[in-house]
Amino acid sequence: xxxxxxxxxxxxxxxxxxxxxxxxxxxxxxxxxxxxxxxxxxxxxxxxxxxxxxxxxxxxxxxxxxxxxxxxxxxxxxxxxxxxxxxxxxxxxxxxxxxxxxxxxxxxxxxxxxxxxxxxxxxxxxxxxxxxxxxxxxxxxxxxxxxxxxxxxxxxxxxxxxxxxxxxxxxxxxxxxxxxxxxxxxxxxxxxxxxxxxxxxxxxxxxxxxxxxxxxxxxxxxxxxxxxxxxxxxxxxxxxxxxxxxxxxxxxxxxxxxxxxxxxxxxxxxxxxxxxxxxxxxxxxxxxxxxxxxxxxxxxxxxxxxxxxxxxxxxxxxxxxxxxxxxxxxxxxxxxxxxxxxxxxxxxxxxxxxxxxxxxxxxxxxxxxxxxxxxxxxxxxxxxxxxxxxxxxxxxxxxx
Amino acid sequence: xxxxxxxxxxxxxxxxxxxxxxxxxxxxxxxxxxxxxxxxxxxxxxxxxxxxxxxxxxxxxxxxxxxxxxxxxxxxxxxxxxxxxxxxxxxxxxxxxxxxxxxxxxxxxxxxxxxxxxxxxxxxxxxxxxxxxxxxxxxxxxxxxxxxxxxxxxxxxxxxxxxxxxxxxxxxxxxxxxxxxxxxxxxxxxxxxxxxxxxxxxxxxxxxxxxxxxxxxxxxxxxxxxxxxxxxxxxxxxxxxxxxxxxxxxxxxxxxxxxxxxxxxxxxxxxxxxxxxxxxxxxxxxxxxxxxxxxxxxxxxxxxxxxxxxxxxxxxxxxxxxxxxxxxxxxxxxxxxxxxxxxxxxxxxxxxxxxxxxxxxxxxxxxxxxxxxxxxxxxxxxxxxxxxxxxxxxxxxxxxxxxxxxxxxxxxxxxxxxxxxxxxxxxxxxxxxxxxxxxxxxxxxxxxxxxxxxxxxxxxxxxxxxxxxxxxxxxxxxx
Numbered sequence: 001x002x003x004x005x006x007x008x009x010x011x012x013x014x015x016x017x018x019x020x021x022x023x024x025x026x027x028x029x030x031x032x033x034x035x036x037x038x039x040x041x042x043x044x045x046x047x048x049x050x051x052x053x054x055x056x057x058x059x060x061x062x063x064x065x066x067x068x069x070x071x072x073x074x075x076x077x078x079x080x081x082x083x084x085x086x087x088x089x090x091x092x093x094x095x096x097x098x099x100x101x102x103x104x105x106x107x108x109x110x111x112x113x114x115x116x117x118x119x120x121x122x123x124x125x126x127x128x129x130x131x132x133x134x135x136x137x138x139x140x141x142x143x144x145x146x147x148x149x150x151x152x153x154x155x156x157x158x159x160x161x162x163x164x165x166x167x168x169x170x171x172x173x174x175x176x177x178x179x180x181x182x183x184x185x186x187x188x189x190x191x192x193x194x195x196x197x198x199x200x201x202x203x204x205x206x207x208x209x210x211x212x213x214x215x216x217x218x219x220x221x222x223x224x225x226x227x228x229x230x231x232x233x234x235x236x237x238x239x240x241x242x243x244x245x246x247x248x249x250x251x252x253x254x255x256x257x258x259x260x261x262x263x264x265x266x267x268x269x270x271x272x273x274x275x276x277x278x279x280x281x282x283x284x285x286x287x288x289x290x291x292x293x294x295x296x297x298x299x300x301x302x303x304x305x306x307x308x309x310x311x312x313x314x315x316x317x318x319x320x321x322x323x324x325x326x327x328x329x330x331x332x333x334x335x336x337x338x339x340x341x342x343x344x345x346x347x348x349x350x351x352x353x354x355x356x357x358x359x360x361x362x363x364x365x366x367x368x369x370x371x372x373x374x375x376x377x378x379x380x381x382x383x384x385x386x387x388x389x390x391x392x393x394x395x396x397x398x399x400x
Numbered sequence: 401x402x403x404x405x406x407x408x409x410x411x412x413x414x415x416x417x418x419x420x421x422x423x424x425x426x427x428x429x430x431x432x433x434x435x436x437x438x439x440x441x442x443x444x445x446x447x448x449x450x451x452x453x454x455x456x457x458x459x460x461x462x463x464x465x466x467x468x469x470x471x472x473x474x475x476x477x478x479x480x481x482x483x484x485x486x487x488x489x490x491x492x493x494x495x496x497x498x499x500x501x502x503x504x505x506x507x508x509x510x511x512x513x514x515x516x517x518x519x520x521x522x523x524x525x526x527x528x529x530x531x532x533x534x535x536x537x538x539x540x541x542x543x544x545x546x547x548x549x550x551x552x553x554x555x556x557x558x559x560x561x562x563x564x565x566x567x568x569x570x571x572x573x574x575x576x577x578x579x580x581x582x583x584x585x586x587x588x589x590x591x592x593x594x595x596x597x598x599x600x601x602x603x604x605x606x607x608x609x610x611x612x613x614x615x616x617x618x619x620x621x622x623x624x625x626x627x628x629x630x631x632x633x634x635x636x637x638x639x640x641x642x643x644x645x646x647x648x649x650x651x652x653x654x655x656x657x658x659x660x661x662x663x664x665x666x667x668x669x670x671x672x673x674x675x676x677x678x679x680x681x682x683x684x685x686x687x688x689x690x691x692x693x694x695x696x697x698x699x700x701x702x703x704x705x706x707x708x709x710x711x712x713x714x715x716x717x718x719x720x721x722x723x724x725x726x727x728x729x730x731x732x733x734x735x736x737x738x739x740x741x742x743x744x745x746x747x748x749x750x751x752x753x754x755x756x757x758x759x760x761x762x763x764x765x766x767x768x769x770x771x772x773x774x775x776x777x778x779x780x781x782x783x784x785x786x787x788x789x790x791x792x793x794x795x796x797x798x799x800x801x802x803x804x805x806x807x808x809x810x811x812x813x814x815x816x817x818x819x820x821x822x823x824x825x826x827x828x829x830x831x832x833x834x835x836x837x838x839x840x841x842x843x844x845x846x847x848x849x850x851x852x853x854x855x856x857x858x859x860x861x862x863x864x865x866x867x868x869x870x871x872x873x874x875x876x877x878x879x
Contacts, residue, residue: 121742122742123741123742123743125815127746128743128745128746128816128817129746130746130747130748133751133754134754134758134762136748136862137750137754137755137758137762137861137871137873138758138761138762138779138873139837140825140826140837140838140839141813141816141817141818141823141825141839142813142816142823142825142837143813143815143816143823145811145813145815146811146813146815146816146823146825147811147837149811149813150809150810150811150826150827151809152811153809153810153811153826153850154808154809154850156850157850157851203812203814203822204813204814204815205811205812205813205814205815205822206811206812206813206822208811251787252781252785253785253786253787255835255837256777256778256779256785256834256835257775257777257785257786257787257835258829258833258834258835259787261808262808262809262827386827386837
């Protein structure tokens, strides 16, 4: 494995817009909102940014293609700006672009931004759109919830879990996130829910009910990253650094070869193993203090806990019910409310996860502040279980 | 000797309860109450004449495809006015491209004329002809035709060799008797008074043709074992039989109580149905009516029991699910302007050059099999999908359509747009290797479970309303 970038890049500042149904704001407004917070947090002027990345996935209802919308919205000083898109993992791709630019020495300071304006489609959920000329001809007519829902059928079969037990564990995933999100002023959904409410909600894609699905929101988030010495020059004594940043992309094997059983994410297992190695993490359950996972659907989070090595295979559902991932549990998960309560403005989500880990490590998470977390992990997933992009980032203190 | 070698059929699974349709419409037409008994076959939203034809062809041929020299498709409701439906049928059946194809239409007699022609072709040395007749006629909501019509298909393989039935003779007449018509570009038929159709049409034209045939073949009318003719007008069949002198017991049930009348396909479909219960050495007389009359006389051979290779008409008739929702029937047939929601607006035009390049996958469900590691895979690609192989350019074409599969994962999705929610889909895994995340069809909520055995079926994938182009692909249905 490559040498990696552990501690090569520091996070100088971050910003995150209020997520929600931002009827009166366009995507540019959301970017500016996140960027101003980020810039102020970083304590630099925008003329110091050497390069920028913009993540946005569904350009039809957002800013359009290319890096230009970011350069225009923020009036960036004629620097390189690149648009990235990697399904719902786009936000982390933007971060990766900026981080790699700094790690390579090509940039001293780089900006990662992500935005999505999902509430301009005219209906709930993600937009229905073409998935490629040949794909449209042969792919099943699947939606996001429908593709992830299939995990449940395979998981139940593989681990002999009763449907009602799994449904209850899935409900607890969402109950826990709602309890967290209720405390977060930037979250879209800020209400607590009960297990019964989640279990009895209308069905979206069997067995996922309404509360097994994340919200649909508008939002933007940003990060400014730099070399650690620049961070120290700017007054950060012990800057927060990137410990690991790994991406694994499906190569068609899950979709086309009978070796995958449909109950887990091949990519998440690979990306997290690589990330732990890059970060020097030997026992994730003991060493990782908090997780922001890609909880697009409750079942996704549940099986991801196993894929990340936090729960043993087939026992994730019990750990969820035992409260392992609650705010007071061993490894709090979605302490900000997650996609469940923030919704999932695609380009922004990966950066929104990093924003929460950053705030928690900085001790600035307010009412939901955890007790001195040292290492946080984000897991940002795009696509469908049989065909996806999975990114895992680990963030901590330099040398820590 | 040219003879009938085999037959197969298909009747869609859904059967509309006629009483429910009458209940919805008799406020306007009280006379419909007389037609409220039984059920009619109706297409699922993703079935049409072409998909029915493909199923009938598969039912007739079985997994063997080498022996077909020509495919003729008879229908008045084939989806394309100018894009040969028979060629698409032949490709969907995975036949070699060196096959003669032809569409036959424009009359309810297309099914019988086409069958006579298939015998003539084969006799003239064309090689085995797969003759398929399929129909799904559209009628205006609330009329008698809506209740009388059905949907179905039949396939008959005609060629040289020891067959299951021989054509003793045939007779045809051309009489421009317009009981109904449908001009180019029209969706619906326009018809004339039933009493006139009965008396001046069926009861005059048909007996003349039958008399001539029996005379030509020197067969006594009393020797006929089975007489089949589609007719939904009450009393016509026994009267025709009486006029010609056919035994009363030879008149076969036209199946209108269980499936309705499948238009131009119905005469050959009834013929196949009769053969399914015929013994060796029996005489079967089939007639088709429409701008004249066709009549065929067949004699079964001692091999008759081998003629049905698949489920046959009887088997498909027995596989049924009652549909009691008349509103669904209207929606499936585009007879109501339905609020399908904004998700239905998604534009996914078929790129014709992409379709052509991938036609073996899209139309025939042909994937690949790696010569190095033996992995069967969908789609066929330049690099083997097996994680332990990954060789370049090692895959031979490998057809999946007839291979057994089972459900690995599934869901029932109420978010995505489908004409018949919830959309069932999931990964199906083929027993001999390969998998596909496929749409499921012909399933109801509660039907699907992991491990369920499935068979692949050729269905409508999507209808591009703006360009009025249906796209087709393979879906998984309960085996």
